[in-house]
Amino acid sequence: MSVSSGDLDRQLLLDVAKVALSKAIELGADQAEISLSSSTGASVGVRMGELETIEHNRDKNVSLSVYFGHKVGSASTCDLSISAVQEAVAAACTIASSTGYDEALGLADAELMANDISDMGLDFQWDRSVDEMLEAALSCEAAAISFDSRIKNSEGANYSSHRGLEVYANSHGFCGDYYSTTNGYSASVIAVDGDEMHRDYWYSSERNPANLDSLESVGEMAAKRALQKLGSRRISTGEYPVIFDASVAGSLIGHFLSAIRGGLLYKKASFLTDKLGEQLFSEHVNIIEKPRLFGAANSACFDDEGVRTPEQRDIIKNGVLCGYILGSYTARKLDMKSTANSGGVRNVRVSHGSKSREQLLGEMGAGFLVTDLIGSGISMLTGDYSRGASGFWVENGEIQFPVEEVTVAGKLADMFNGIQEIAADSLGRGNIHCGSILLDKLTIAGD
């Protein structure tokens, strides 16, 4: 049995889109839009050298919005039968008869639609049998468990392979679709020493399976990360320089990107409201978005409203904020233009210097290297930041001992401005690529 996926009912999705849009217009809508998705795949989980779960996934979804003179109604269903979709259209139309008028509502402007849809290099058919996936997951976990005798327990390893089709169409006549695949594996193991137990994990996930890290390296990294935590202790409360390791540095950039989303800005609900053109980071920091980077994790020719994405866009240039993250609704609310970010940013790249992480540790001298963060103590309105952290205490540029059960806290605006240096050690995975970040100081709460 293999995980082959065929065309994921592409013609059905395109037909449903057509039927739904014409039904909406028939029911009196001025405009309508529809997103459809279809995906399939499997994942195999193993634990302690044995099969634990086999999951077969097959998902379909359709969501649509109809506009009646700047009033909107939306509906969604996982039933792609013509009758169910027509019912969804009717339900959306009924809702639109009750909702309020807002001039900013409506499709993105017709002239913004992508007219140059090309292959973005995201689709890699990878027919693996469940047995092959099982074999691979077992060797990933085995690499972790055999790495060190203190790896005494495991939450298992998982191997998954999925392929999806996304379709977006609207009553401007736009219709675009693309396939993408996600392949990857992860391992999560537990290092034990006396009464002390620490768990950590590692993963590799790629559109193109040829780019995956080796099964063994993923298992070994999970083991190393768990082992490194043995002997963790707390440090004294105080203000210290901090390095966000490349594995967590992207979260900091993610908070910045959240704060310049149009949805917060038009309500003045972000601490970065009205900061366009201002110096938010040091001059050496540049942040760009590359929505059309061939083969990258989140590439697309059009955003969730059909708007043509640019090759590249500056968000931070020489430390200065030069663009927000806007869809058509939030752009209109702010009297600006859509930045083709309905659905989010795509492929963010953060500039870096030439230093390795070791050199960055040397630069810091003494301070806290953060490798894990938990909790959600972040306010986008005030920029207050306070999260649980673990990592390592560093002296003279060398790791001294693992640290746990402390918090790191500060104001996001000060943290962005306080970025001293970014290392050239980005992991090159996910939507945000960013190397380890050295911050001048944060408050650590501990003993």
Add this chain to the structure above:
Amino acid sequence: MIDKFQIANDTLLVPYDLTESGISKVINDIAGNDAADYADLYFQYVRSESWQLDQSCVKSGSFSIDKGVGLRAVVGDKTAFAYCDDMSMGALLDASSKVKSIVRQGQNKVVKLQRCDSSGSSFYQPVDPIQSLESSQKIGLLNLADQLARAKDSRVKEVTASISGSYETVLIVRPDGGLVPDVRPMVRMNVSVIVEQNGRRETGSSGGGGRTNYLMFTSDKVADYVNEAVRHACINLEAEDAPAGTMEVVLGPGWPGVLLHEAVGHGLEGDFNRKGTSTFSGRIGEQVASGLCTVVDNGTMDGRRGSLNVDDEGNPTQKNILIENGVLKGYMQDSLNARLMNVPVTGNARRESFAYLPMPRMTNTYMLAGDSDPEEIVASMKDGIYAVNFGGGQVDITSGKFVFSANEAYRVENGKILHPVRGATLIGNGPEVMQKISMVGNDLALDAGVGICGKDGQSVPVGVGQPTLKVEALTVGGVQV
């Protein structure tokens, strides 16, 4: 009395030309002949809607229908799982052929379908919330929240309000052929405001809900939510930087019970303990909390957000004592982990939907009341913070480290409340913090009904609660050194 079998039959089987004999064939396919240690089918239909107000206008409304069936077979500790949103007989047989890959050859034994009368318990009525008000009335509630908030305080600059409801019908086909239906309503309302004073902007929010219909949102209820959101935001206007370091912490009643959810709840879920990956593994009978602490998980509370008549394996929910006078009594279980640990099920098997495997999860988790007067508890503080409102939390069940983030808290010195402090994350080790609980109030309260718990990528609604309680030492992650 509304017949849940009738609703399940009309919603989940009849429209798709499914019959009991067809279902019988599928369950026999994966569970007949003792082929599996456990197997089930989970039919689900959910209709949901939400309405949102922003800038004094109800500008969005959405309606959604999700349905499907999940099939599972378990042999030993191995599980095969497939699901489909197409509920035809052909799709069911296709899914069962995938699941069958792990089952064994067994004796000749046929599973017979039989309706199980689970309806002995009825902690909520099988009502459809979406039908309980007209669209105009739902919008009216949101407009009322907006008007009340703006009238309440001129510093209110933004009001966001939402109301949502869902109507869910499930039919569980158990491995012995037992058919268990449940009809599960849920509603929720949230109000959030931004206030501004001298250029400073702060936010406050409130809300509630439960397994009932929209009629719970009376004008008075909406006014309560609004008053609470505005009060909360205005308090934050006066807040100073929170302290950093380890100090006394007093937690208020109700929602601060998220402490228990993170510090002990997740660590007591059966899967982690069967695998020995929880900091509480193998510790039944041990003192894991101060003697003042009795913690229960109770899925049987009337109309509560975390309540269920039956869990997602069709077992009745229970009131389970997790910790009694500080001693660990038991874990929360689903069928797989209960069988492998050789203990009874506890009615804690839950899944986000048909498209996910069930696992042991919390329902409504809370600490029973103690003897102390809440005012005395605050008055007993020398130097610390008194936290009454929280955002979310998170836990690493293996190391026991957990965090939860306060968004309304006060600095207290020598028993006197000095001033509010800005949001800060609190961090501790579950078993250690539970041992340091030195006073428990007589004011047990449950949260208002807005909790969502995430585990392994699956979200389920839950409740939390506790009386006022004092922790002798907990690390407060402020910025003020």
